[in-house]
Amino acid sequence: MSAAPGHTLEPRWLKPVLITIALLFLAVFILLPLVTIFSQALSVNLQDYLAAALGYEGATPELPPLFASLGEGTSVYRAALSDAEVRAAIRLTLLTALICVPLNTFFGVLLAWAVARFEFRGKNFLVSLIELPFAISPVIAGLIFILIFGASGWLNMIPFGTQADGSTLTLYQWMDARNLKVVFAVPGIVLATLFVTFPFVARELIPLMQEMGKDDEEAALTLGASGWQLFFRVTLPNIKWGLLYGVILTNARAIGEFGAVAVVSGNVRGETTTMPLYIEILYGEYQFATAFAVASLLTLIALVTLVVKAVIEYLLQKQRTG
Amino acid sequence: MPAGKKFHFRQNRSQLPGFGLSLGLSVAYLSLLILLPLASLILFSMNLSWREFWTVVTDRRVLAAFRVSFGSTFLAATIDLFFGFVIAWVLARYQFFGKRLVDAVIDLPFAIPTAVTGIALATLFSGKGLVGGQLEAFAHWFNTAFSTQLSFNIAFSQAGIVVALMFIGMPFIVRTVQPVLEELDKEVEEAASSLGADFRHIFLRVIFPGILPALLTGFALAFARGLGEYGSVIFISSNAPYETEIVPLLIVMRLGEFNYEGASAIGVAMLACSFLLLLAINFLQTLARNRRSA
Numbered sequence: 001m002s003a004a005p006g007h008t009l010e011p012r013w014l015k016p017v018l019i020t021i022a023l024l025f026l027a028v029f030i031l032l033p034l035v036t037i038f039s040q041a042l043s044v045n046l047q048d049y050l051a052a053a054l055g056y057e058g059a060t061p062e063l064p065p066l067f068a069s070l071g072e073g074t075s076v077y078r079a080a081l082s083d084a085e086v087r088a089a090i091r092l093t094l095l096t097a098l099i100c101v102p103l104n105t106f107f108g109v110l111l112a113w114a115v116a117r118f119e120f121r122g123k124n125f126l127v128s129l130i131e132l133p134f135a136i137s138p139v140i141a142g143l144i145f146i147l148i149f150g151a152s153g154w155l156n157m158i159p160f161g162t163q164a165d166g167s168t169l170t171l172y173q174w175m176d177a178r179n180l181k182v183v184f185a186v187p188g189i190v191l192a193t194l195f196v197t198f199p200f201v202a203r204e205l206i207p208l209m210q211e212m213g214k215d216d217e218e219a220a221l222t223l224g225a226s227g228w229q230l231f232f233r234v235t236l237p238n239i240k241w242g243l244l245y246g247v248i249l250t251n252a253r254a255i256g257e258f259g260a261v262a263v264v265s266g267n268v269r270g271e272t273t274t275m276p277l278y279i280e281i282l283y284g285e286y287q288f289a290t291a292f293a294v295a296s297l298l299t300l301i302a303l304v305t306l307v308v309k310a311v312i313e314y315l316l317q318k319q320r321t322g
Numbered sequence: 323m324p325a326g327k328k329f330h331f332r333q334n335r336s337q338l339p340g341f342g343l344s345l346g347l348s349v350a351y352l353s354l355l356i357l358l359p360l361a362s363l364i365l366f367s368m369n370l371s372w373r374e375f376w377t378v379v380t381d382r383r384v385l386a387a388f389r390v391s392f393g394s395t396f397l398a399a400t401i402d403l404f405f406g407f408v409i410a411w412v413l414a415r416y417q418f419f420g421k422r423l424v425d426a427v428i429d430l431p432f433a434i435p436t437a438v439t440g441i442a443l444a445t446l447f448s449g450k451g452l453v454g455g456q457l458e459a460f461a462h463w464f465n466t467a468f469s470t471q472l473s474f475n476i477a478f479s480q481a482g483i484v485v486a487l488m489f490i491g492m493p494f495i496v497r498t499v500q501p502v503l504e505e506l507d508k509e510v511e512e513a514a515s516s517l518g519a520d521f522r523h524i525f526l527r528v529i530f531p532g533i534l535p536a537l538l539t540g541f542a543l544a545f546a547r548g549l550g551e552y553g554s555v556i557f558i559s560s561n562a563p564y565e566t567e568i569v570p571l572l573i574v575m576r577l578g579e580f581n582y583e584g585a586s587a588i589g590v591a592m593l594a595c596s597f598l599l600l601l602a603i604n605f606l607q608t609l610a611r612n613r614r615s616a
Contacts, residue, residue: 009515009524015416022412023424025405029489030427032452033442040445047455056459111348118341126349128604132356135600137550139570140589143577144359147366152582154362194355218337227339249432256435258553263574276437276553283441283557295438302433309433310426 037299040292041080042073073289080293088270089278089294092186096274097254100193104250108201109243113235115202116209117217127206130199141195142263149182184266189274192260197250204246205239212238241319245312252305256298363593367586378587386564387572388591394480394568395548398487399495399541405488406495406540407533413496414503428496431489436553443486444558448477480566482558490551491544498540502533502610535610539603546599550592 039046044066052063063069080086114120115127133141147153149172156172163169175181182188220234236243258276265272273281275294282291367375378384412418413425431439447454454477461474476482506529514524552570559566569592576585 009511009521011521014521018408018412019416019418021405022409025409026424026427028453029492030430032446033439033489034430036446036451037438037442045450047450047452050452051455051459054459107348107351110344111352113340114345114348117338118345120341120345126352128600129352129356131600132360135546135596136360137552137570137573137592137596139550139552139573140363140592143573143585143589144363146577147582147586148359148362150582152580154366191355195359198352198355214338221337221339230339252433256438258435258437259551259570262552263577276435279437279441280557288445291441295435295441298435298438302430302435302438305433306426306429309429310422 034299037292037295040288041077041296042070043076043289044069044073076289077293077296080290081297083290085270085273086278086290086294089273089275090297092189092271092273093255093275095186096190096193097251099190100197100254101247101251104194104198105201105243105247108198108246108250109205111202112205112209113231116206117214130202130206133196133198138196138257138259139263141260142192145188145191145195145264146183149188153183155182183264184268185272188264189261189272192264193254193257196257196260197253200249200253201243201246204242204249208239208242209235241312241316245309245316248305248308248312252302255301360593363586363589366582367590370583370587374583375587375590378584379591383563383567384569384572384588387567387569390480390483390565390567391549391569394483395487395545398484398548399491399544401484402488402491402495402544403537403541406492406544407499407537409492410496410499410503414500428493431493436490436551437557439489439554440486440557443489443554444477444482447482447485447558449475451477477558478560478566480559482560483555483566483568486554486558487548487551490554491548494543494547495537495540498543499533499536502536503529506532532613535606535613539606539610542599542603542606546596546603549595549599 035046048063049066064072111130115123149155151172153172155175156170158171159168160171160174161169163173182191216234216238217230220230225233256276257274258280261274262277262280265274265277267273267277267281269278269281275298279291279294279298282288282294370378409424409428413421413428445451447457449455449458454475457474457476461472464470464474465472476485510528511524514528519527550570552568552574555568556571559568561567561571569588573585573588573592576582576588
């Protein structure tokens with residue numbers, strides 16, 4: 001095939017103009033935010049340097065050389081990340097991801113198997129339900145769990161015995177007396193995160209499994225494979241890249257979720273603050289260097305996610321053509 | 323899907339194991355985690371009478387928040403429509419140095435936590451940021467040169483909300499339009515050209531109608547996501563009631579006041595908007611699919 005003959009129809013100026021527009025847009029909206037995160041994390045305000053270089057009125061005179069400033073910033077960065085509350089936030093975020101990713105992966109695979117391998121009534125309805133957590137605001141995802149488990153929620157309307165004075169004891173009061181908290185505690189954070197991260201694995205696997213068809217699996221069945229053998233020896237090798245893709249997306253969202261978790265967290269420092277929530281607290285307290293230091297860790301995870309995604313897409317394409 | 327394959331599917335439907343187990347378990351999980359909680363939201367708002375519900379959602383502050391949310395999201399998605407289209411076009415039709423990298427970073431807004439987006443954009447577009455600083459200097463120059471009192475502040479104004487929502491919405495448009503542009507039949511273009519059509523005609527008569535459903539789908543997806551967005555917006559917005567307060571923030575405010583009924587009523591109103599958008603998206607996707615298979 002000759003090199004895209006259709007292009008010759010376009011006016012010659014179009015290509016450079018459009019590429020320039022696209023790159024400028026991405027420079028402002030992708031590159032500069034990334035530069036901002038890392039420079040702020042290292043306590044270097046690049047705007048001061050730019051203003052000094054361009055000779056603005058009111059530009060800060062006597063800036064230290066960029067290198068010296070970077071060196072000092074690195075020690076601030078290290079100190080920020082060894083702070084006890086930052087560590088607690090990192091631990092809670094990892095714990096949440098550690099619970100949510102396996103659970104949603106397991107049920108996502110089950111759901112994909114049911115949807116992609118069988119015909120049943122209401123299947124289309126079920127498939128659109130999967131997308132629901134993406135369609136609604138994360139704040140609503142948090143709200144619903146408050147309405148169930150909160151102090152004036154449904155749990156406080158369910159009778160669960162009688163109190164000493166003869167009045168009814170509600171389930172909420174019973175749990176509260178035993179210090180069993182769901183919202184404004186870790187279980188609520190996990191529930192809200194489970195809710196918002198549910199769709200990723202299933203929506204990645206369903207089209208992939210439908211596209212692959214079930215000939216391989218049926219052949220294995222005729223050859224006498226058991227159900228589990230079938231899944232682990234035939235299905236899993238076929239869907240592994242798609243599955244991994246779904247898992248890293250689930251992980252990225254579980255680690256980074258803000259809105260839903262902010263609503264149910266209650267922001268008890270060192271106890272119910274995940275990394276994104278702690279960023280908000282630090283930012284509100286004008287501790288910009290520490291806020292951006294935590295943000296830079298999350299950004300690194302996001303960048304790794306993008307790299308893994310690009311590699312997986314490449315492998316999936318090879319699997320399809322090869 | 324070709325008809326023969328579908329027939330094949332039907333014929334062998336009951337051979338593979340695990341139907342009851344997989345469907346039963348996953349539907350139970352889905353119901354407990356998603357359906358039941360959502361139903362409880364609607365039930366909770368029913369603690370209010372219809373009149374009370376109406377009073378809550380037509381409160382002046384709530385209406386103002388809806389206006390800010392819808393207005394900013396619409397504007398952001400519209401601007402994204404243009405830039406997203408240009409980026410998709412560039413990625414689908416041109417070869418250039420660094421294209422793979424550009425293609426990979428498009429998804430950054432999907433992967434990066436919204437709180438990180440929020441503080442990064444707020445800093446970048448404030449006076450001490452690389453973009454905000456330039457705008458401030460420009461405003462200073464402009465106002466002295468033409469003796470005006472214009473402000474080019476983006477952070478902490480409604481423009482800031484639009485900027486955050488543009489960041490969040492951009493990949494939706496690129497990723498829905500790009501595959502359609504790649505699939506577009508070059509032969510039709512060439513045939514039109516051999517019949518003497520110039521590029522402008524080919525674009526307007528062949529390319530644009532072909533990608534219109536995808537553009538609209540991307541717009542609707544970006545709009546739906548932007549309407550519910552919370553994390554990135556609250557950092558760059560000044561969150562002033564009636565002016566820069568978005569609906570999700572108002573829900574959080576009501577919860578902070580322990581006004582669960584108020585929060586649930588606003589939540590139900592938002593949920594209704596999301597459902598309508600979901601329906602629109604489904605309709606547009608069906609439209610796009612039909613057009614492609616036709």
